Amino acid sequence: MFSNQLPFFNRGSILKKEMLKNLRDYPRNLVDLYLADYSDGILAGSNLEIKGKEIIIKPGIIKHDQQLYLLTESKRLTYQPTNQERLIKIKFDVAEENGGFKEWNSELYLTAEEDIAADELELGRFKLREGANLRTDYNQFSDFSTEYNTVNIINVKYSSLGEATLHPDIINFFANKILTSDTDNQFDISFALQALQAKVVNRNLIKKYLMRKLELRQDSYTNLEIYNYLSRIIRQLSDYQIATPETKSDNKILID
Numbered sequence: 001m002f003s004n005q006l007p008f009f010n011r012g013s014i015l016k017k018e019m020l021k022n023l024r025d026y027p028r029n030l031v032d033l034y035l036a037d038y039s040d041g042i043l044a045g046s047n048l049e050i051k052g053k054e055i056i057i058k059p060g061i062i063k064h065d066q067q068l069y070l071l072t073e074s075k076r077l078t079y080q081p082t083n084q085e086r087l088i089k090i091k092f093d094v095a096e097e098n099g100g101f102k103e104w105n106s107e108l109y110l111t112a113e114e115d116i117a118a119d120e121l122e123l124g125r126f127k128l129r130e131g132a133n134l135r136t137d138y139n140q141f142s143d144f145s146t147e148y149n150t151v152n153i154i155n156v157k158y159s160s161l162g163e164a165t166l167h168p169d170i171i172n173f174f175a176n177k178i179l180t181s182d183t184d185n186q187f188d189i190s191f192a193l194q195a196l197q198a199k200v201v202n203r204n205l206i207k208k209y210l211m212r213k214l215e216l217r218q219d220s221y222t223n224l225e226i227y228n229y230l231s232r233i234i235r236q237l238s239d240y241q242i243a244t245p246e247t248k249s250d251n252k253i254l255i256d
Contacts, residue, residue: 031068040064041121041159046071048088048124048151050134054078055088055151057108057123063159064092064121067104075108081128086110088123088151124151141177141234144170144227154227158200165203166223171195174230181237187213188233 035043045060055077062069069092077088093105108123116122128134132149144154157164175192183189191209195201207219210229221229 035063035068035159037161038063038159039157039162039164041157041164042123043068043159046123048136048153050136050151053080055110055134057088062090062121064106064119067095069104069106077108077110079110079126079128079134081130081132082112083127083129084112085114085125085127086112087114087125089116090121090123091117092119092121121157122155124153124156126151138169138173141173141231144173145231155223157223160200160202163203165200165206166226168200170227170230171201171206174234177234178237183237188237 040063043061043063045058046062047058047060049056049058057071057075057077059071059074061071069090079086087110089109089111091107091109093107095102095104097103114125126134127148129148134149134151136151138144138150143150145152153167153169156167158167172195175195178188178192179196187209191205194205206226207221210216210221210226211219213233214229216229
């Protein structure tokens with residue numbers, strides 16, 4: 001049956017091992033149950049920032065193989081221009097017992113290996129030219145797929161109910177683009193409003209929107225395919241605005 005138990009730590013009372021066990025297990029059990037249906041991927045934080053010649057990985061939480069990995073302090077990776085694609089990866093180690101603890105650790109590193117192994121997660125990728133500066137700011141939707149000098153986060157997996165979804169920055173940018181346009185399409189507006197209200201947008205919602213909007217037949221797409229479809233919608237919106245400029249009438253009558 002469903003239940004809850006709260007230990008009392010009163011002055012003069014005997015400290016029982018069951019009380020300590022309850023204190024140890026309750027927060028972990030609560031989190032594990034709450035996140036049981038969430039996929040592997042980034043749960044919170046873990047954002048990237050560029051400072052000089054370093055990539056800073058901000059504190060965050062990642063789920064992998066039903067385990068939570070916490071980064072409580074920012075980590076730094078030094079990068080160099082190579083004109084070749086480099087991936088920012090996390091490699092998850094096998095659990096080890098150490099000093100009365102069972103530990104799940106991981107390693108952050110840069111690599112040219114594009115394949116993502118079962119024990120790895122991508123945080124981003126980039127190609128940097130000699131003399132150029134690496135950036136993580138996106139001024140246009142097309143910036144997310146810029147080939148050189150910009151960190152590409154399209155393939156990053158964010159944890160969500162059911163299956164991993166796209167980076168929130170991509171979906172939020174798309175939603176804001178819709179809402180700042182001149183479109184009166186209620187289907188687009190409804191999706192954009194819902195997307196901005198959610199911290200992370202469920203992958204199934206994105207796919208259903210694309211299938212209805214673009215009349216797609218299949219329902220399985222990679223992150224890159226989803227991004228390309230969202231780009232197509234933005235281009236269609238821009239073409240519509242160019243093709244139908246606002247006109248004003250001055251109500252003048254010309255007499256020959």
